[in-house]
Amino acid sequence: MIYDLGIDVGSTTVKVTVLDEALQIVYTSYERHFARVRETVLAQLAVVEEKFGAGEYRVSVTGSAGLGIAQRAGLPFVQEVQAAFGAIRRFYPAADVAIELGGEDAKIIFLTGGTEQRMNGSCAGGTGAFIDQMATLLDLSVQEMDALSLQAERVYPIASRCGVFAKSDIQPLLNQGVGKADIAASIFRAVVDQTVSGLAQGRRIKGNVLFLGGPLYFLKGLRRAFCETLGLDEEHAVFPETAPCFMSIGAALYAAEEKPEPLSGIRARLLAAGEGEGITVGEPLFSSQQEYSDFIARHIRSDLSFENILTYRGEAYLGIDSGSTTTKLMLITPDCKILYSHYQTNNGQPLDIVADKIREIYRLLGDRIVIRGACVTGYGEEMMRAALKIDFGVVETMAHFKAALYFNPDVDFIIDIGGQDIKCFKVKNRAIDSIMLNEACSSGCGSFIQTFAKAMNMEIEEFSRLGLFAKHPVELGSRCTVFMNSSVKQAQKEGAGIEDISAGLSSSIVKNAIYKVIRARTPDELGRHIVVQGGTFLNDAVLRSFEKETGREVVRPAIAGLMGAFGAALYAKENTLPETLISTLVTEKELERFSYSSRSVTCKGCTSRCSVNILTFADGRRFISGNKCERGAGLPRPKERADIYTYKYEKLLAMPSQGQGRRGTVGLPLQLVMFEQLPLWTAFFETCGFRVVLSDRSSRELYFLGQHTVASDTACYPAKLMHGHIESLLNKGVDFIFYPCESYNLDEHDSVNHYNCPVVAYYAELLRANNERLNEDNFITPYLDPNDERTTVRALTRALRRYKLPAFLVRKAYRAGLERMKAYHEDVVREGRRILFDAEKAGKHVVVLAGRPYHADPEINHGITKLLNSLGVAVLSEDAVFEEAPLVKVNVLNQWTYHARLYRAAEFVSERENMSLVQLVSFGCGIDAITTDEVRAILERRGKLYTQIKIDEINNLGVVKIRLRSMLAAIEELQRKS
């Protein structure tokens, strides 16, 4: 008997299948390999030998990590999708579509109606690994998470593009006290959305759908999410018993074409395969034990001293840092000795932890110690402050700065790497000069190592310690976790050891921080006196990598992980008034009765439909979070809005008149260039005798409506929203949709050219190519240059030829359009002046929120303007102010209309007191990679702070709020200094 043997080596598991001569499956197995690929395969072969003897086998290898091992061992290899394809055709010929989720790959195979096979793009991230990571975040096993998800009552929107994004959506939900069941279901929903939008790309998933791979086999909740989203009944959703090892079955089928050989031969070849090559390795972190000892001795110098809480008598100050993944508390004496400190992973209920720890502190204090002041910082600041009646709240950047200042009064650079964020501050004249926070994309921070250690079945401490003396640390690149995951995969494929990967990860985190977040070119740019902090730096391997990369000896306080809490305690100490004798903190008695319940509702205060979370405390007090404006919190709305974004949006929505169109209806999608040119085209079509119908307002639902036609998932969110706008117009039954293709935008005479960005200019082409409902008749997209009347009129007449519009009418209408656009723009400028005037009168700070016209869409800016208003800041936009500034000559090629405005807006701001600029950047905007540095340079040359906010589909303002508050705090501090 000759057996066919299929081996599938995936990113996390090894699957083996044996087929007998009748091609019946006689054996399958599914094992996690924990990066020990070769050993796991060999162990499996031993099992096979035991069961079926050492006779003749035909073998074939497949899988993402199988390629390397197959090549080195000289075994036949078959691409995994191809393997699956073969197995499907044999065992499930009726399938129309197959979806396979693996450890780090997602694949979709369309079998009928034009065969097509797709794998996730390099940005889409893993799925199995992503679920693992999320389970870790929830402190659940994957099975527990799955079971919980089945009890969910509500699904929350979680960004589906990549793991890091999803994580920053989940964390605030956890901190708000949303139940794990709901979050688990939301995570699965996000995986489904990612598959549908990232892979199907314009093709509908319908018919008999086959679900393959481990996660889809083991996770009932994930199955349910798929069936619900795709609208599949039991008959059409097929979950084969063999799903986890399906690829290995396919490989076994392909093995039939190979020559048979004894199993011992196959094993011998695997044994001889060697470790492989092709990975870049760096220097070891420490060359000798002595070097390590010196390093440790140097850092011990920055320790705080302790005071015994059981014997001390006197005053104390409490600091609480309610971070995203961890909670930290510290109680200090007036001379900054530590009485008590605590550091703990949140596990989802930070409020319970803090209440519990305060109880413990009260027990320890007896009547010897009085807490005179308490202060809280971090993500959970407001909630904690309300729940526990804490005296002060301070934005976390300020807390960290205060703490660093204590350790080194000369500090000029602080870097804090925490669980999921990196914060860096430059310090000038003992005030924060600039703040850099990681974008949602590069947060490959501390929790990444943790997840990874867990995947390796190790404690984080042990995992990091291994790295310290690694001989050949692997180079893993310096991008986001998803990229690092596949780099790790490759390193493992090449046979790198765990210690080398551990050291490599430490160095990646450091490089990520320096080159991605800070974007320093040389270490000198960082500063001379660097203080590092955050829990991640307690990891000596990370600390050492940082020192090696920067070539500087830095200060790492022993309380690196507690700096936020320490800073908060210092803040409490500095700000407690001499007459205050005791903190307002909940008393020991009150804590006995302390309990709360949480529920979430959708705020109906306005069209934003914020998802609001309400905590109700035992004493009847309530705390509301998740709201973007005062309404959600049940506060009255201020009478006068100082928000030009909302003003513009409302103006645009009211632009079409309600009349009947003699010639028909035209649909205008309110997105991208229409946010600027809607007045032009409304007036144009109304003059021509059409009724103008606008697409629905942007929302997440609208996005989902068009998601299946999104061709490129790394395009910016405004572009991706466009698909939903088109669908909404098609559903409204307009005669045709109009969206012009404009290589050139209006010339505002301030740049060497006046292009649109490629996405804005030609998005219509992509829409037509990827939405089957669009055709030449219902989607009119003339190419025109709005600066040139003659050719524009010609192009419009031609495009609308079936209406037989006379050229003179088109010309007249076009002129009317330009008039209306001019009037609209003047109106915006006027409103801008009014806001500025009022703000100056009231002594309010003004922020010029500079982005693109389409950032006026509240679904794109996520209500940042309302947030700014609620912080007491008036909001202007770049297009309201740029004309009042002189022209600006910059270092880069200034050739895009919208972007030229940014430079002038920056110059406008830099000439004014009490005004700052915040640049809004859409994730994926390639051109802003160029403008941001220039805008920063303009502002910094004039001594202004530069703040950038990256926005995407993520609808969570937590990070944005911290950033804006830090900016305002830094401005205040600067003003106080001068």
Added chain:
Amino acid sequence: MKKTFETKPTVDFSDDYPVFTPGMKATHTILIPDMLPWHFDLLVHVMRGMGYKVEVLHNEGRAVIDEGLKHVHNDTCYPALCVIGQYIDALKSGKYDPARTAVLITQSGGGCRASNYIPLIRKALRAEFPQVPVMSLNFSGLEKGNGLQIALTDLIKLAYAIYYGDLIMSCYNQTKPYEITEGSAAAARVSCVEEMKRALDSGTYRRLGTCAERILRTFAAVPVQRTPKVRVGIVGEIYVKYSPLGNSHLEDFLLAEGCEPVVPALMDFILYCVVNNINDAKLYGKNRKAALVYRAVYAWMYAKQKKLIRLMKKYSFEPFHDFEHLRRCADSVIHQGVKMGEGWLIPAEMAALAETGTENIVCAQPFGCLPNHIAGKGAVRAVKALHPDENIVPVDYDPSATKVNQENRIKLMLATARERLKGKQ
């Protein structure tokens, strides 16, 4: 426009940068990134003939990418990162005296952010090599006074060099996979390059027919066995399409996999740039006078291409795409107004390749390339509607996208391709 620009008050935030003065021609070595391995052999030879000391960089590896990452905004396109990484890595190697070195980059201009490479390079060099001038090779009037001094005759010579480079590339790719003796195609390439260098020196390069036939004859003489192989077209963003550093040696990878790489001619991209200027005049009435010149240039270049196509057919080689035909291919999928980056050329090449029997296509693009959202990935569905059998794989190139990931995707495409090839036999 200029007038208004100058009358308004202007604040100058730009920094000074060193300029390449004519005197530097004698003293400075000019570094060129490894962009077009097939064409630079000849182009560099022409430039040396013009009196420039030119050197093409071939440094590779992690150090190059790391320097790029350090010196460029990480969200900038991958080509910028590679090019700047190569410059800085080379300048740091100690092989070149920074006081006597300049760097050169080609620029095509237009609404793509790639037009900003020169300022990005200047910014990157400022930190460590502020004395190194950055030069531009472009025909759009950018960076005046900081480019090469090219006379019309030199320009014509460069154009010929590109034709010959294209021809050698195409013949080599059509011969190499089928050669009977290992290395004979490579030998033919070397001998052709040397011969063309001599022709460029002697002036006989102007005899397009004679030179082309020499190349064609040399390759036709290589003994081959024409067993059918999977043919894979490479289209996409211009840098990653041609540069081995940018596309992780895609051509070599395909050859190693036993495929015939089909790389469209560089001249098509140049013709595309020329045509865009003509289209701008036609669509928007822009620069109509200049368009007359462009039309003449186009007619001249197109005639040469036609001639080469005729000769390639004569020697039974698969000819270049006829550019007029490419334009018609474009019209069936996308509007010729899509002119940023590689724009309409990408879907046009995909369609033309399918027509000529190359159904398997790698669409290479830098991660997050803006024009490619539209004309690359975005147009695949439209191309497939016309050519349902096309087997297209878009591949993103990026400093951290691992080779294993890229190769896995290409292998998937190849698996389908092989199956189809088997089916046809």
